[in-house]
Amino acid sequence: MKIKRWMVITAVVLAMVVAGGAFIGLNFGSQPLAVSDKQRAAMSPDAVRLLDTMNSLVVPDFVVRRIVNEDRLKAEREAFATAERAVEDELIGRFRLTLTSDVIDGVPVTVVTPPSVAPDRRGKIAINVHGGGFFLGTARDRVGLLLAHELGIPVYSIDYTLAPEAKYPIAIQECLAVYRELVDRFGADNIVGVASSAGGNLLTATVLAAKAAGLPMIAGLGLFTPVTDLSGIGDSVVSNDGRDGLVANLRVDVPARFYAGDEPLDSAGVSPVYATYAADFPPTVLTTGTRDLNLSDIVRLTWRLDDAGVDTKLLVSEGMWHGFHWEPDLPEAVQTRAAAVRFLQARLTSP
Amino acid sequence: MKIKRWMVITAVVLAMVVAGGAFIGLNFGSQPLAVSDKQRAAMSPDAVRLLDTMNSLVVPDFVVRRIVNEDRLKAEREAFATAERAVEDELIGRFRLTLTSDVIDGVPVTVVTPPSVAPDRRGKIAINVHGGGFFLGTARDRVGLLLAHELGIPVYSIDYTLAPEAKYPIAIQECLAVYRELVDRFGADNIVGVASSAGGNLLTATVLAAKAAGLPMIAGLGLFTPVTDLSGIGDSVVSNDGRDGLVANLRVDVPARFYAGDEPLDSAGVSPVYATYAADFPPTVLTTGTRDLNLSDIVRLTWRLDDAGVDTKLLVSEGMWHGFHWEPDLPEAVQTRAAAVRFLQARLTSP
Numbered sequence: 001m002k003i004k005r006w007m008v009i010t011a012v013v014l015a016m017v018v019a020g021g022a023f024i025g026l027n028f029g030s031q032p033l034a035v036s037d038k039q040r041a042a043m044s045p046d047a048v049r050l051l052d053t054m055n056s057l058v059v060p061d062f063v064v065r066r067i068v069n070e071d072r073l074k075a076e077r078e079a080f081a082t083a084e085r086a087v088e089d090e091l092i093g094r095f096r097l098t099l100t101s102d103v104i105d106g107v108p109v110t111v112v113t114p115p116s117v118a119p120d121r122r123g124k125i126a127i128n129v130h131g132g133g134f135f136l137g138t139a140r141d142r143v144g145l146l147l148a149h150e151l152g153i154p155v156y157s158i159d160y161t162l163a164p165e166a167k168y169p170i171a172i173q174e175c176l177a178v179y180r181e182l183v184d185r186f187g188a189d190n191i192v193g194v195a196s197s198a199g200g201n202l203l204t205a206t207v208l209a210a211k212a213a214g215l216p217m218i219a220g221l222g223l224f225t226p227v228t229d230l231s232g233i234g235d236s237v238v239s240n241d242g243r244d245g246l247v248a249n250l251r252v253d254v255p256a257r258f259y260a261g262d263e264p265l266d267s268a269g270v271s272p273v274y275a276t277y278a279a280d281f282p283p284t285v286l287t288t289g290t291r292d293l294n295l296s297d298i299v300r301l302t303w304r305l306d307d308a309g310v311d312t313k314l315l316v317s318e319g320m321w322h323g324f325h326w327e328p329d330l331p332e333a334v335q336t337r338a339a340a341v342r343f344l345q346a347r348l349t350s351p
Numbered sequence: 352m353k354i355k356r357w358m359v360i361t362a363v364v365l366a367m368v369v370a371g372g373a374f375i376g377l378n379f380g381s382q383p384l385a386v387s388d389k390q391r392a393a394m395s396p397d398a399v400r401l402l403d404t405m406n407s408l409v410v411p412d413f414v415v416r417r418i419v420n421e422d423r424l425k426a427e428r429e430a431f432a433t434a435e436r437a438v439e440d441e442l443i444g445r446f447r448l449t450l451t452s453d454v455i456d457g458v459p460v461t462v463v464t465p466p467s468v469a470p471d472r473r474g475k476i477a478i479n480v481h482g483g484g485f486f487l488g489t490a491r492d493r494v495g496l497l498l499a500h501e502l503g504i505p506v507y508s509i510d511y512t513l514a515p516e517a518k519y520p521i522a523i524q525e526c527l528a529v530y531r532e533l534v535d536r537f538g539a540d541n542i543v544g545v546a547s548s549a550g551g552n553l554l555t556a557t558v559l560a561a562k563a564a565g566l567p568m569i570a571g572l573g574l575f576t577p578v579t580d581l582s583g584i585g586d587s588v589v590s591n592d593g594r595d596g597l598v599a600n601l602r603v604d605v606p607a608r609f610y611a612g613d614e615p616l617d618s619a620g621v622s623p624v625y626a627t628y629a630a631d632f633p634p635t636v637l638t639t640g641t642r643d644l645n646l647s648d649i650v651r652l653t654w655r656l657d658d659a660g661v662d663t664k665l666l667v668s669e670g671m672w673h674g675f676h677w678e679p680d681l682p683e684a685v686q687t688r689a690a691a692v693r694f695l696q697a698r699l700t701s702p
Contacts, residue, residue, distance in 0.1 A: 038585065038588055039584075042584045042586060234390070234392075234393045234669065235393060235669060239590065239641070243590065290586045291586065296669050299669050302667070306690055314664075315657075315665070318647050318654070319586045335658070
């Protein structure tokens, strides 16, 4: 067989693809985050250790478009839930939490109850909307477990239908149904809402929907590294891409596409940073970190609320990444949850 | 003449030095800040225009050590004051401000008075400590002028002795003398303090010194992109180097060296982020931006205050750089000053 030029080219290209595949590994490919001594020095040793093991997924956009499909998302969802179960079980044991399954207006809810509730907190509850990029996570969400213990009140964690099965606005409608029923049952003044990442998007949208429906506003919101803008703009979307475990093209763009459906990504419905707020929106504490890909999402929403006269508190943690608050014992996570809990408890106990 | 090898080498090296000099220009050398469309989209058009004209000074460390000397700092100080005079005069005219020179306990102070003071603000004043890396700036500081108008009260702007003539703690002692006298004259509850950049460092240290001296705490502090850590650590010192007009080696390290003298850069005296705070420290609003080289300085000080039980508010502006608040009409600057003014006025008028 005569070796033709196209054969050589094809062989080289194939070798590059195979080598590239091996290089990027099974998990799409990743590279360690750059952390210098000047950056380490301002963080806790635990945080440094975590950052040193954290990778930034490296996947070219054209690969993302081909390999990410609904089957892969579902597999990732199952792997995530399995990995989380061990952490959840440990927290449930450590804090002697009781978990019960409920269905509220057709929506499954996991109620997380601490072993005792202080007298001045009786009859008060939290609603939790878990994170996971709209397409993964469960109502056993470790943030809900941690906050049931740290707030010292029952947490109603909503098992909303995930994308891509449920497109906008299905999850919001489900959360709104639960909000309506719990406000009826406990009174809006006795409820705070907490949420992480994509859940922060859904909870903000839910409260806006509740207001549009004429429902009373709950006593406070805790939005932990919320995703507020699916349109992909903002300083940190560029500057923190590759500095956070979360990367823009795979972890933000894809979930956005699966969740938003035909809704424009810059509409107020899927991107609450573009919504209109009034002063009666609940007092809101927002958390983020200097490495968070969504830092800009969060500071921009904070300004929207602040300019509307809403009582806000922005907590930015040094060197912290997207979703860092869910680490049970990381000092920076403990610190930010404690500050958020102080904010929320003050709003729950005021007359 | 026979051409020897060392002559060729010398000529080549000289040519490289000259070419390099031309490349880096008279102003040490600079490169435009990288600003992408995704980042532009989340900022005001005015901010985009400013960022597009902003450069990051590029000076190798070994050059910095050789070229920066006291003579150069003094020349830079004079050029800065001359350039600022036109802006200051415009603001004085626009807001019909009256400037008078005073000397308080031996310290020169410029008193900036608005044309009228609302009845509920009579007898209330602000202390201003200007920025400028410890080595430049004057008490005519445009931030003091803007805040005299926006707070609607007289501003006592301190003309502290600059570094390198005055090393730590001379400027703090001067500010403390003014603090003591003004507290005597107006009462601590009728005073707020405002400061920019290096001035934020000095004002924080002054309030700590006032507390150590048994003086009463004033009603509130507004720290605008304060420098709180001269030791050079922190996430943003790395991640925002080259993204801000302020660069770490020339604009931070050099002033620190000229100001701190023999004081260790991580001592609480020159780096207030390492000081100990108590709950009676004045309520404090702190401002920064996602591009600020000192973002980490500011979030770290905010946590120190917050954890001590101090009433804090952190304002982080999208895409904004070190010292952006001093732009008179930039929408983001107007917004952040307005939020700081709301915070300070609420603390001034509470019983």
